[in-house]
Amino acid sequence: MSPGTGPGGALPRRLFARSLAGLGAAAGLAATAACAGPARAAGGGGGKVIRYQGSVGTVLPLELAAALGYLGDVRLDWIGNSISGPQDIQATVTGDTDIGGAFNGAIIRLIAAGAPITSLYGYYGIDSRIWSGFYVREDSPIRSVKQLAGRTIGANTIGGQTEDVLKLRLRQAGLPDDAAQLVVVPPVSAEASLRSGQLDVAVLGGTLRDLALSRGGIRPVFTDYQVLGTFTCGCDVMRDKFVRDHPDTVRTVVAGTARAVAWSQTQPRERVIAEFARIIAARGRQEDTSQLRFWLGYGIAERGAVIAEREFTVWRDRLVDEGIVGRHEAPVAQLYTNRFNPYASRGVT
Template sequence: MIKIRHALLATLLPVVLTGCGAAEGASKPGDTEVKVLRYQGGTGSVTFPELAAELGYLGDVKLEWVGNTTSGPQDIQSAATGQTDFGGAFNGAIVKLKAAGAPIRAVIGYYGSDKETFNGYYVPENSPIRTARDLIGKKIGVNTLGAHHEAVIKEYLKRSGLTPEEISQVQLVVIPPVNTEQALRQGQLDAGTLGGVLKDKALERGGLRPLFTDVGLLGPFTAGSIVLREDFMADNPTTTRTFVTAFGRAVEWAQTRPRAEVVARMEAIIAKRGRNESADTVRFWKSTGIAGKAGAISAQDFDRWIGWLERAGEIKPGQVEAADLYTNAFNPYAARSAS
């Protein structure tokens, strides 16, 4: 599995570097800064840039939706190759793409886990699985490999005392999140990852219990960040600052406003944009999950995943450092938080 991922990264690298040189969004010397930012969204969900636009925070910067992303790694690859101007993914995926040579940098956190919003790793109520050791030889359903859920599961197994050889015997099975509950109940999976509305609905139906949760394992944490290309930031510093500041204001707004008000605003955004989608998912929204005030990033948000990737042999020790992965320079809320 590790060799396959390395091969994919090697294949991606020349595409990333070529795409960055020809990115449509980058300004040429003498041109005015880019004012229209291309991005990918999600069906039935509202991104923080979309919320910022609705709240009037973006000023003269506009958003251009080009479609919906299929995953975080795909979203940041699109940004790295110039197909979009920004994208977001699990911080561990950002580490891997940076290690592959992609000239990207994280500028603000956009999702995470707290006591209201978290991911759980569930088993049937009558399952004999009670500890991490009971997972040896068993199947756990995850939405994708090499991302948030794999990292958390591997960290849980390591902290529980399993050896690398024992951890390798725990099989991770890729399954669409919408199918995880049914696969668990039918015995096709021994354990499964559930979060958001899918978790809430599954627990309402009963018959499942958590083996552990990511917030229980790690405490509240920001799990994923938005990245921009480094050349884009250099060519468009004012637009970058406007975008990140507006993004941070939208995060802070959602962190501090009553839940009902946030949900109502998201429902209004979905209704207005006319993408033929349901607002059912946002009605289950509980919190941002973001640990940093207004999305401010900390070194720890990347250090824990750098260590995991080094132990897994997916990056070399010292190949990537947190300081090379992110900047809070464009987020005025980060300075306030630090002070």
């Protein structure tokens, strides 16, 4: 997710403070969640109101579902914008929100630390059109992955997809995981930091990547698509208690969002972009919509955002190999469920 602001231009204080800690505080967050009272753990309206964080200038699958009328009597309550996926699901773990989305590797880390959450559907991914690249300036001496050793690489967060993809690619090149230094840089600032020489490498994806490429002078060393292929990278999660207490609401949210994803996968691109523009204008947050013209899709691999096992095993296996996650911690079967998603059933279109 992109960095953003809450109502009135400021991220809620409690959420901003948690974003600074990153996933290093996962165990503490899990313990806090276990002690949270019922009022913190569930949204209002008898489970029919879903509190969530958005992202500046974009429309999440969940928001698209609401706009298309696919959520029935379930209402969304936007409490501000997330600055990263790990921060977003931390807010869900602690009960500040009812749903949040992040890179699957970050989800595994939190669940292994004891966080009572489950992944319900994919919400973003990569394919041949939608990917992020590790970019350098055109005149940079860096030409290969091996030459990333000792370099500074800007990413939007620690503990997210960029970090795990980088480590996976470094290992493939025969380098240690810590061969390069990853630093946190807001996505909207990454291009400028790269061009000014503050960074050796900047990770650029989506519309920000295309805007940067349109200005020229940069080139990729490698892309996450080259590493993973077509792949759903992140999921939306809910607390297990919310799922147990409000199964009908969860079914409505998952089925409606899955339907919205399928809609985006089958409609002409121009129609989807027009709907996004309408949604962003209607919510009145004074957002720049100029990036929408570069939108190519959510990148979700499966029809209707169904979760595939491999989308978790690749990251869990790596975390186990590194000793970050115990071999018996966070078994894949406990990381996600497709039971609320009608697109997981054979014959559903």
